[in-house]
Amino acid sequence: MTRQGPLPAPLGTAPRVTDWIRFEPDGRILVLSGRVELGQGNLTAILQMAADELDVAPERVSITGADTTRTPDEGFTSGSMSIMLGGQSVRFAASAARHLVLAEAARLLQTTPDRLSIEDGQVLSGGVETDLDLWKLAAQVDLAVEVSAFAAPKAPSERRVVGRSLPRIDLRERVTGSPFVHDIVMEGMLHGRPVHPPHIGARLASLDIEALRGREGVNAVFRDGQFVGIVADTEPQAIAAARRAASEARYESDVAAPDDAVEAIGGATGEVEVVAATGDPAAIRGREFRTRVTRPYLSHGSIGPSAAVALWSGDRLQVWTHSQGVYPLRQALSDVVGLPLDRIDVIHRPGAGCYGHNGADDVALDAVLMARAVPGRPVKVVWSRADEFRCAPLAPAMSTRARLVLDDHDTIAAMEVEANSAPHGNRPGRNGAPNLRAAAYLEKPFPVPRSADIPPAKGGGADRNAVPLYRVPNLRAAKRLVHELPYRTSSMRALGGHLNVYAIETLMDAVAAEIGEDPVAFRLRHLDDPRARAVIEGVMADAGDIVARGHDDSSGWGLGFARYKNTAAYCAIVARVELDETIRVTDVRACVDTGEVITPDGAINQTQGGILQAISWTLKEAVTFDGPSVATESWLDYPILRFSEVPAMRVSLIDRPEEPPLGVAEAAAGPTAAALGNALHKIIGRHVTDLPLTRDAVMTAMMES
Amino acid sequence: MSAALILRVNGREVAVDAAPDTPLLHVLRGELGLMGTRFGCGAGTCGACAVLVDGVETMACDIPVEAVSGKSVETIESLVRDDDPIVAEIVAHQAVQCGYCLPGIVIAAKALFARADGPLGRSQIAEALDGHLCRCGTHVRILDALESVSRRRAEGAA
Numbered sequence: 001m002t003r004q005g006p007l008p009a010p011l012g013t014a015p016r017v018t019d020w021i022r023f024e025p026d027g028r029i030l031v032l033s034g035r036v037e038l039g040q041g042n043l044t045a046i047l048q049m050a051a052d053e054l055d056v057a058p059e060r061v062s063i064t065g066a067d068t069t070r071t072p073d074e075g076f077t078s079g080s081m082s083i084m085l086g087g088q089s090v091r092f093a094a095s096a097a098r099h100l101v102l103a104e105a106a107r108l109l110q111t112t113p114d115r116l117s118i119e120d121g122q123v124l125s126g127g128v129e130t131d132l133d134l135w136k137l138a139a140q141v142d143l144a145v146e147v148s149a150f151a152a153p154k155a156p157s158e159r160r161v162v163g164r165s166l167p168r169i170d171l172r173e174r175v176t177g178s179p180f181v182h183d184i185v186m187e188g189m190l191h192g193r194p195v196h197p198p199h200i201g202a203r204l205a206s207l208d209i210e211a212l213r214g215r216e217g218v219n220a221v222f223r224d225g226q227f228v229g230i231v232a233d234t235e236p237q238a239i240a241a242a243r244r245a246a247s248e249a250r251y252e253s254d255v256a257a258p259d260d261a262v263e264a265i266g267g268a269t270g271e272v273e274v275v276a277a278t279g280d281p282a283a284i285r286g287r288e289f290r291t292r293v294t295r296p297y298l299s300h301g302s303i304g305p306s307a308a309v310a311l312w313s314g315d316r317l318q319v320w321t322h323s324q325g326v327y328p329l330r331q332a333l334s335d336v337v338g339l340p341l342d343r344i345d346v347i348h349r350p351g352a353g354c355y356g357h358n359g360a361d362d363v364a365l366d367a368v369l370m371a372r373a374v375p376g377r378p379v380k381v382v383w384s385r386a387d388e389f390r391c392a393p394l395a396p397a398m399s400t401r402a403r404l405v406l407d408d409h410d411t412i413a414a415m416e417v418e419a420n421s422a423p424h425g426n427r428p429g430r431n432g433a434p435n436l437r438a439a440a441y442l443e444k445p446f447p448v449p450r451s452a453d454i455p456p457a458k459g460g461g462a463d464r465n466a467v468p469l470y471r472v473p474n475l476r477a478a479k480r481l482v483h484e485l486p487y488r489t490s491s492m493r494a495l496g497g498h499l500n501v502y503a504i505e506t507l508m509d510a511v512a513a514e515i516g517e518d519p520v521a522f523r524l525r526h527l528d529d530p531r532a533r534a535v536i537e538g539v540m541a542d543a544g545d546i547v548a549r550g551h552d553d554s555s556g557w558g559l560g561f562a563r564y565k566n567t568a569a570y571c572a573i574v575a576r577v578e579l580d581e582t583i584r585v586t587d588v589r590a591c592v593d594t595g596e597v598i599t600p601d602g603a604i605n606q607t608q609g610g611i612l613q614a615i616s617w618t619l620k621e622a623v624t625f626d627g628p629s630v631a632t633e634s635w636l637d638y639p640i641l642r643f644s645e646v647p648a649m650r651v652s653l654i655d656r657p658e659e660p661p662l663g664v665a666e667a668a669a670g671p672t673a674a675a676l677g678n679a680l681h682k683i684i685g686r687h688v689t690d691l692p693l694t695r696d697a698v699m700t701a702m703m704e705s
Numbered sequence: 706m707s708a709a710l711i712l713r714v715n716g717r718e719v720a721v722d723a724a725p726d727t728p729l730l731h732v733l734r735g736e737l738g739l740m741g742t743r744f745g746c747g748a749g750t751c752g753a754c755a756v757l758v759d760g761v762e763t764m765a766c767d768i769p770v771e772a773v774s775g776k777s778v779e780t781i782e783s784l785v786r787d788d789d790p791i792v793a794e795i796v797a798h799q800a801v802q803c804g805y806c807l808p809g810i811v812i813a814a815k816a817l818f819a820r821a822d823g824p825l826g827r828s829q830i831a832e833a834l835d836g837h838l839c840r841c842g843t844h845v846r847i848l849d850a851l852e853s854v855s856r857r858r859a860e861g862a863a
Contacts (some may be wrong), residue, residue, distance in 0.1 A: 039803030084753040165799075172796055174804025175811065176785045178740030185738070236723070236731045239747075302744050304839050306807040352805035385746040527854055563785055601799055605846065608804055617766030635750040635838065643834040646844040 007148055008088040014072030016144050020093035023138035031063040033084040034074025038354040040665050041602035042082035045167050049087045052161035054095035055118035058183035066326045067347045078130045078326035080568050080663025101137040134235025143481035161502040165601035175685030181307045181322050181349045191235045192370035192381040193242035195228035200440045210520035210619040215241050220342035221371040225443035229370040255486050255628040262294050264481045265420050275456045275463045279474030281414035285571050289511050292504045295691040296622035298395035304352025305388040310367035311378040317344045330604030332434035344695040356492035359392035361428045362437035373412040373670040386633040395492035396422035400503040410515045414474035417466040423451030423481050459565035464496035466655040468504045469563050470526040486628040496670035501562040501670025509678045531593050536561050538591035543574035546587055551682040558678025560671035569594040569667035575675035579683050585647040594665045595659040603664050604651045610668035618673040619693050707776050710774045715783040725771035730754045732770045741781035741808050743847040749830030755809035762816040781808035791854055798850040802841035810837050814851050
């Protein structure tokens with residue numbers, strides 16, 4: 001039996017068909033996935049993959065996201081791996097189920113499996129309907145067997161369901177219903193609110209806990225170290241009590257912070273980790289070009305704040321959460337509260353948009369601590385908008401330097417890319433610590449660990465996309481993690497890829513301009529990968545009208561390109577920008593190669609979303625600080641892209657059904673930022689190197705040149 | 706002991722016990738169990754909690770419940786019952802990623818189209834939605850969907 005492609009890694013921890021696929025009554029199929037739906041449409045796509053292998057109508061299939069009581073452990077839904085790992089695992093498991101039941105059908109019909117086919121679950125022999133169906137057969141077959149022994153997924157030409165845009169299964173409910181963690185209502189439920197110290201390391205010096213306990217509706221006030229949780233009958237009572245507590249609490253702190261965090265990161269010296277090295281770039285002499293670019297700390301900025309529900313009854317703890325990783329969260333909670341794993345259930349429920357390691361895991365611990373104070377009563381905790389800005393992990397600020405050397409033929413002879421960055425990888429359980437915020441506040445605190453960042457084998461963190469895809473005979477890419485700042489950081493969409501691609505792509509344009517070569521031709525000359533060339537050529541063809549308009553001192557267009565992690569989707573972006581009273585992005589065209597496309601509309605949706613989010617980060621966003629505390633606390637402090645600022649947009653996909661499917665959700669971030677920087681370069685004659693590219697930043701750059 | 710407030714929510718009269726200064730949002734989600742109106746910021750700056758009060762788009766987090774006593778309050782739940790064309794176009798365009806911002810936007814669109822005389826251009830629709838934040842970046846699709854609504858209304862009226 002031939003298998004298509006290597007065995008996906010999640011099958012290592014969940015090797016049996018029944019770990020993934022269940023045949024249910026009434027002609028239904030249940031898919032158990034260890035992934036969670038973040039709004040990116042992954043569960044719909046994975047459902048399609050199962051439906052295709054089993055030849056059943058998608059309407060017959062249900063899918064459940066990660067739940068420690070019943071689904072495989074797939075770690076975190078992150079890194080754009082849902083299809084590559086989660087979907088492929090389901091595809092293989094469904095394929096194994098298919099072949100097992102067809103083998104049984106062949107036995108019963110005294111024929112061979114190659115004579116059999118399936119139509120909406122019904123088995124046909126030689127094209128003629130039999131009285132056998134998948135459910136009758138599944139009841140007679142042992143499916144608790146190894147996927148790897150039986151899986152032989154369909155060839156691309158045999159696929160019927162994937163590659164078509166199935167409508168999102170969860171969509172309508174998200175618009176008009178109440179599917180979110182925030183909407184859970186349970187018998188006897190109480191409402192909790194945390195009172196977080198202004199920063200990790202601040203000590204609660206005074207707060208009248210008894211007065212809080214005496215407030216109307218307050219059931220319990222829990223204090224452990226610097227953490228205070230208030231549990232009340234109603235949400236307004238909890239909110240009012242927490243607000244009162246926050247205004248009255250007095251904290252002491254010795255935590256130091258630099259005046260300018262981004263400068264501190266940029267100026268950091270100390271050990272670097274070299275992640276890629278070929279040849280001897282430092283020794284290469286020639287025409288040299290350099291850049292140094294920076295970006296500030298960013299906020300995830302999800303429209304719904306983080307929320308969780310916890311119920312501690314007897315010796316059993318149940319948690320409903322929008323965490324990206326229910327199993328790692330379960331382990332982290334176990335470590336903090338000392339309950340064994342088999343006494344803790346962690347179940348995913350939808351949250352608002354998730355773009356990385358946000359406050360979802362932190363609020364789960366808040367809820368657990370408060371639920372422990374009111375055993376037998378569920379406690380729902382919803383963070384305030386200020387909590388969300390101040391307490392969720394931030395996207396790290398970075399400073400990336402790049403050096404490029406041309407030989408006598410104006411061809412790249414050497415490149416060095418070095419990224420200074422606050423750490424990108426502090427998810428629950430990583431670096432030997434729970435990494436749940438309140439754990440650092442407890443009387444016996446779990447200290448915040450020194451982060452090791454994400455290893456290059458997993459795509460890197462600060463070094464993500466620091467290795468260009470261009471042909472560079474002498475290359476050095478390195479990262480320097482800066483640990484000394486007090487601000488808590490972790491993964492956000494694209495990780496280092498946002499700024500590193502900005503660095504490389506703006507440098508490419510600067511070089512092309514200096515040598516008088518067309519920036520597209522300059523790139524193509526250095527790209528051997530035909531798929532990379534195809535997306536660049538594709539976007540340039542699609543953006544012909546934009547390019548034809550050229551540029552002047554008030555408008556221009558720019559190109560940005562990268563392959564996310566150098567292993568996931570390829571993305572080329574052209575953006576047109578107008579500069580006058582404001583900076584306005586008028587048009588964006590994108591060309592994306594995501595390998596085998598499972599749900600075309602889903603891939604386009606994710607790309608559009610990634611582009612708009614990256615425009616917002618790149619033009620507008622910066623978290624501000626008050627010493628060691630985050631000062632940003634409302635949308636007025638942290639403007640994001642508005643409807644009236646949205647460009648006209650067109651996304652085209654190159655579908656390659658013969659190739660493995662690739663993750664697309666993070667691919668647009670770096671190329672979009674670069675396209676904006678390069679457009680501005682055409683307009684004002686120089687690159688703006690420090691994000692965000694506000695109008696003030698552009699004016700300053702113009703005055704300096 | 707204060708007398709219960711009488712509200713008219715989605716066409717029905719209801720009495721609520723909440724203190725008069727309780728934000729309408731929490732009365733809707735708490736006492737009345739209408740979860741479709743969502744909490745985003747509590748300060749009227751994101752649009753997630755938008756409802757219609759006497760047909761006018763209002764941020765429910767930013768208005769005390771006593772201020773809507775005697776007025777008509779419409780929430781997203783009323784649009785589900787009517788199978789509103791705005792929701793239909795949002796679904797048809799798959800103009801959703803996480804969906805959290807959508808009910809507020811649907812409400813805003815309902816108010817916008819109710820007061821519009823003729824067809825609306827894309828930039829008019831966009832300006833009307835500037836008080837609504839979307840972080841997932843679904844803006845393009847939402848505008849596409851609402852442009853479709855505007856076109857269909859114009860065709861219907863013709």
